[in-house]
Amino acid sequence: MLQSLEMLLTSYDMPAHDHNASSRAPAPGLFRGPGDAASFAPAALGYALFATRWLQAPLYFGLVAAQGVYVYKFFNELWKLIGHVINGYADETYVMLAVLKLVDVVMIANLLIMTIVGGYETFVSRINLQGHRDQPEWLSHVNSNVLKVKLATAIVGISSVHLLQMFVDVHHTSRHALLWGTVIHMAFILSAAILAYMSGPMLESRKGGHGDGGGGGHAEGHGGGNPQLIPKQSGGTHSEVTSVGRAAPSASAAMPAASRGGSGADSRIRAAGFPAPKTLEDFDHDFVRSLDREAVATLGKLDFITAKENVVLLGPPGTGKTHLAVAFGTRACQAGHQVLFATAAEWAARLADARAAGRLTKELALLDRYPLLIVDALGCFPLEAEEAQLLSRLVAHRYERGSLVVTSDKPLSGWDLVLGDAAVASAVIDRLVHHCEIIGVEGDNYRMRDHGGFGFASSAAR
Numbered sequence: 001m002l003q004s005l006e007m008l009l010t011s012y013d014m015p016a017h018d019h020n021a022s023s024r025a026p027a028p029g030l031f032r033g034p035g036d037a038a039s040f041a042p043a044a045l046g047y048a049l050f051a052t053r054w055l056q057a058p059l060y061f062g063l064v065a066a067q068g069v070y071v072y073k074f075f076n077e078l079w080k081l082i083g084h085v086i087n088g089y090a091d092e093t094y095v096m097l098a099v100l101k102l103v104d105v106v107m108i109a110n111l112l113i114m115t116i117v118g119g120y121e122t123f124v125s126r127i128n129l130q131g132h133r134d135q136p137e138w139l140s141h142v143n144s145n146v147l148k149v150k151l152a153t154a155i156v157g158i159s160s161v162h163l164l165q166m167f168v169d170v171h172h173t174s175r176h177a178l179l180w181g182t183v184i185h186m187a188f189i190l191s192a193a194i195l196a197y198m199s200g201p202m203l204e205s206r207k208g209g210h211g212d213g214g215g216g217g218h219a220e221g222h223g224g225g226n227p228q229l230i231p232k233q234s235g236g237t238h239s240e241v242t243s244v245g246r247a248a249p250s251a252s253a254a255m256p257a258a259s260r261g262g263s264g265a266d267s268r269i270r271a272a273g274f275p276a277p278k279t280l281e282d283f284d285h286d287f288v289r290s291l292d293r294e295a296v297a298t299l300g301k302l303d304f305i306t307a308k309e310n311v312v313l314l315g316p317p318g319t320g321k322t323h324l325a326v327a328f329g330t331r332a333c334q335a336g337h338q339v340l341f342a343t344a345a346e347w348a349a350r351l352a353d354a355r356a357a358g359r360l361t362k363e364l365a366l367l368d369r370y371p372l373l374i375v376d377a378l379g380c381f382p383l384e385a386e387e388a389q390l391l392s393r394l395v396a397h398r399y400e401r402g403s404l405v406v407t408s409d410k411p412l413s414g415w416d417l418v419l420g421d422a423a424v425a426s427a428v429i430d431r432l433v434h435h436c437e438i439i440g441v442e443g444d445n446y447r448m449r450d451h452g453g454f455g456f457a458s459s460a461a462r
Helices: 003-013 034-087 092-123 137-141 144-168 175-199 201-210 238-243 264-272 293-299 321-334 344-356 360-367 385-398 412-419 422-434
Strands: 310-314 339-343 372-378 403-408 436-440
Touching: 034 092, 092 144, 144 175, 264 321, 264 339, 293 436, 310 321, 310 422, 321 339, 321 372, 321 403, 339 344, 344 360, 344 372, 344 385, 360 385, 372 385, 385 403, 385 412, 385 422, 412 422, 422 436
Parallel strands: 310 403, 310 436, 339 372, 372 403
Antiparallel strands: none
C-alpha cells in the first residue's frame, strides 16, 4: 500500500507551487516539441475565455451610477418630508409612509452595494481589503451561494416594507392590491427559504440539529446526542495546548459553548477551542519560501467542507501550518459550521477516555455533527500504539462523512514512525488523502525570526 502512494509521499519534499506543475501551460517560446505546442493551445484558449470576465466590470460601474440615483431620490424625498412637516401639511400617516419610503430606498441601496461589492469580488476580481478597518464581515467568506441567499433575504426585506406601506395606507389601497401584495410577498419568502435550503447552510443546520450523523453544521439548542460527550476545548496558549494532554472534564463543563445558549459566529469560534485567533488575511505570505497561495485561497471558500474532503498541511515547525488550520476553521465558523480543534495527542486522549467509558462508538457518532475537525501537531509528540489505533479509528470514521484538517511537521512517508506502525500509517494515509488537498509549507521558523540561527526548532506548530 505504501509503495502505491510513492508519488504522494514524495510531494512533501518538493515546493508546494510545483505540486500541480504538470497541469500548467508552458511559457511561450519554450516549446520543446509538437506535443507542448498542442497542450498550450487549449490552455491559452481557457485563459482567454477567463479574461472575458472583465466584460462584466462596466456593469458594476453602471450599478454604482444607479446607486447615485437612489441617493438623489432619498434626499429629494427627505426634503419633501421636512417641507410638509414645517408647513403643517403632514399628518401621522403621511410621516409614516414617507419614512417607510426612505427606508425602502435605503434597503434597495444596501442591496445594490451588496451586489456591487460581492458580485465583483466573486465573479470578476478580488478586492484587496485585507487589513481595512471597514471590511464587511460577510465579504471574507462570500461565495455565489452566500451571495444569492443574502440578496434573497434583502429582497424579502424590501417586499416587507412595501407591504407595510400598503397596510398603513389601507384606506387608499384596494383589496385587490392588498391581496396580490400579500401573495407576492409570501412568494418572495418561500423562494428565499428554498434558495437558502438548496444552498447548503440551512440543510446542514437541519441535519446537525437532529443529530443524524450527516456532518451537519449546527448543534445549538438540541438536547439529543449527549453533547457533553465532547470535552470542552482549552482557552490556553498554544504551548499549553500542545505540551500536555488533558483528561475529559465533567459533563457540565464539557458542553460546547454554543450548546449552552450561545449563537452566531462568535459562539461557534469560542466553542471550537482555537488556541489563538487567526485569519487568512493575517497570514504572512512573504515570510514563507514556498506556499501554493491559489490553493489556500480556494480552500478559504470552504467548498472542501461541503464536499466532505480533507486538508493536510505539511512543513517544518513554525512555518504557519496551525495558523492556516485555525484560519480555515474560523472562516468555517463564520459560514455557519461547527468546528472542533485539538492536537493529535488530545484527540487520542479524548477517544481513549470515551473507550474506557464504553461510549467510543457514540462519541464518534456525535462528532458527525461537526462538519470540520482539526487535528493539529501530528508527529510533535510520540503516540502509543493504542493512541495511534484510536486516531486511525477517527480518520476511518470521518472518511467521506466529514472533513478533517491535519497539520504535521513530518512528511507522509514518515508517518509510520509517527504512528508507530506501518500498517496503521498506511490505513490512515489511504483514507485521509483519497479526497484531500495536500499543502506543503516551506520556510524558516516564524517564531525564531528575531533570533537568527541561535534558536532551536520548536515542537509546536505555528
